[in-house]
Amino acid sequence: MNMERSYSGSSLSSSSLGDSPASTSPLTSPELSDDGFDLDGAPSPLDEGYVSDSTGTPRFTLVIGGLGYIGSHTTLELLRAGHNVIIVDNLSNSYQTVLDSIKTLAAKHCKAAGTRMPLVHFHKLDYRSRSMRFLLESYTDLVMTIDASGEQRMTYQSRIAGVIHFAAYKSVGNSIKEPLAYYQNNVCGLVTLLEQLDKYNIRNFIFSSSATVYGAKANEGKPLREDDLLHHAEERVDAEGNRTVTQPSAVGLSCPYARTKYFGESILADVAASDPAWRIVALRYFNPVGCDPSGLLGENPRGEATNLYPVLTQVLTGMRPKLDVFGSDWSTRDGTAVRDFIHVLDVARGHISALGWNADRSLRDEGGFRAFNLGSGTGTTVLEAVRSLEAAAKRTVSLNWTGRRDGDVGVCVASTERANKELGWSPRESVAQCASDLWNFVERTLRLQPAVKA
Numbered sequence: 001m002n003m004e005r006s007y008s009g010s011s012l013s014s015s016s017l018g019d020s021p022a023s024t025s026p027l028t029s030p031e032l033s034d035d036g037f038d039l040d041g042a043p044s045p046l047d048e049g050y051v052s053d054s055t056g057t058p059r060f061t062l063v064i065g066g067l068g069y070i071g072s073h074t075t076l077e078l079l080r081a082g083h084n085v086i087i088v089d090n091l092s093n094s095y096q097t098v099l100d101s102i103k104t105l106a107a108k109h110c111k112a113a114g115t116r117m118p119l120v121h122f123h124k125l126d127y128r129s130r131s132m133r134f135l136l137e138s139y140t141d142l143v144m145t146i147d148a149s150g151e152q153r154m155t156y157q158s159r160i161a162g163v164i165h166f167a168a169y170k171s172v173g174n175s176i177k178e179p180l181a182y183y184q185n186n187v188c189g190l191v192t193l194l195e196q197l198d199k200y201n202i203r204n205f206i207f208s209s210s211a212t213v214y215g216a217k218a219n220e221g222k223p224l225r226e227d228d229l230l231h232h233a234e235e236r237v238d239a240e241g242n243r244t245v246t247q248p249s250a251v252g253l254s255c256p257y258a259r260t261k262y263f264g265e266s267i268l269a270d271v272a273a274s275d276p277a278w279r280i281v282a283l284r285y286f287n288p289v290g291c292d293p294s295g296l297l298g299e300n301p302r303g304e305a306t307n308l309y310p311v312l313t314q315v316l317t318g319m320r321p322k323l324d325v326f327g328s329d330w331s332t333r334d335g336t337a338v339r340d341f342i343h344v345l346d347v348a349r350g351h352i353s354a355l356g357w358n359a360d361r362s363l364r365d366e367g368g369f370r371a372f373n374l375g376s377g378t379g380t381t382v383l384e385a386v387r388s389l390e391a392a393a394k395r396t397v398s399l400n401w402t403g404r405r406d407g408d409v410g411v412c413v414a415s416t417e418r419a420n421k422e423l424g425w426s427p428r429e430s431v432a433q434c435a436s437d438l439w440n441f442v443e444r445t446l447r448l449q450p451a452v453k454a
């Protein structure tokens with residue numbers, strides 16, 4: 001299919017928006033590349049305003065950072081669920097080959113299910129760049145509406161039904177070395193993006209947040225609940241009718257990265273409070289691991305791996321001599337720290353649930369901003385995590401026991417109650433499954449090297 005067709009019709013040209021003469025249409029902008037396909041077949045199983053409008057015009061979910069680790073798995077799940085997807089990624093921490101894997105897996109799913117392959121458009125683009133505006137414009141129609149006083153006016157109507165924003169820098173260590181780069185990409189970029197989305201009337205937004213926003217709260221050793229970190233005061237009435245007001249608080253955010261996520265959430269909570277048209281969900285991921293069981297899609301960053309499981313695979317494949325274990329004296333069952341590992345496909349499915357929650361206003365009793373934990377709700381020690389990957393790889397990992405690191409906490413586990421209750425989401429996969437899927441990806445990647453990073 002000629003993808004230019006998807007831009008034709010009633011989309012706005014830059015001149016109709018009164019842009020400067022220097023601006024170009026997205027079709028001619030050299031910064032934008034476009035890719036995608038549309039296979040004929042049975043209609044999609046899902047149509048909740050995300051797939052097409054009442055006239056049958058395709059609607060899209062915009063995934064920013066959609067070729068990264070979590071973004072690629074979420075894009076795949078969106079396609080499997082029948083969403084048309086626009087991916088924006090500047091490939092600063094990913095490779096374009098990921099797009100081929102996503103398409104292959106989605107097409108395979110659709111063929112098996114007898115459903116039509118949704119549209120996939122890819123734009124290699126920094127989401128902070130000027131071209132982002134042209135992109136949004138190219139998915140916008142000008143429509144006549146009648147306001148409350150009976151006046152006719154022209155308004156923007158976007159074919160983008162929702163946005164999932166993954167694009168960010170995420171290394172704790174690098175954020176300490178280069179805080180400005182982190183604030184620029186993770187915070188300033190977000191503000192500019194929100195301004196542009198607002199302009200084009202796209203106000204359905206999902207934000208990648210992190211358990212790191214709980215900061216020192218994790219030290220309390222209890223499962224972390226969403227109201228352990230609030231941005232605005234929240235009132236609660238218990239079963240006896242006692243009223244309590246919890247004030248917003250952030251304690252012990254350990255590094256610039258954590259602060260970028262906290263600031264991002266705060267900005268979003270303020271935006272939602274300012275205009276009821278916004279529907280914003282912040283998903284606080286705990287420790288996403290694993291990958292699609294096909295072994296075709298996984299975590300393949302350009303930067304250095306820092307999370308436990310990717311580092312473990314490097315030890316198992318000889319890229320690192322040993323695994324540093326930070327602390328053996330935590331008050332946990334084996335003395336090593338406890339974390340909440342969650343399969344990345346469960347995280348991906350959490351986004352689909354959040355889109356559904358956003359679409360249903362009756363579920364939103366707390367205003368336009370809501371945070372949800374995406375964790376398994378189960379703690380796994382570092383040693384148990386090591387054993388899980390050893391079992392999958394049938395090899396042993398050499399350990400280097402070192403002291404605790406500054407800022408580390410002993411136990412960090414999610415309460416999943418809110419996500420269960422309000423999103424109808426619960427994790428399906430075990431830590432053993434995470435380890436076996438990850439090892440499958442690593443083995444496949446090793447077999448294909450050096451072609452993998454071409």
Ligand SMILES: NC(=O)c1ccc[n+]([C@@H]2O[C@H](COP(=O)([O-])OP(=O)(O)OC[C@H]3O[C@@H](n4cnc5c(N)ncnc54)[C@H](O)[C@@H]3O)[C@@H](O)[C@H]2O)c1
Nearest residue numbers: 065068069070089090091092093094126127167168208210
């Ligand atoms: N992986 C985790 O353990 C974890 C945990 C909690 C939260 N998060 C958050 O989830 C999100 C996704 O994480 P991930 O692990 O998939 O990271 P990732 O680095 O694999 O993916 C991020 C993607 O965004 C792209 N990107 C970055 N800056 C961009 C920009 N300015 N314009 C366009 N594209 C850009 C990168 O190229 C990459 O493909 C991030 O916001 C991260 O902070 C991740």
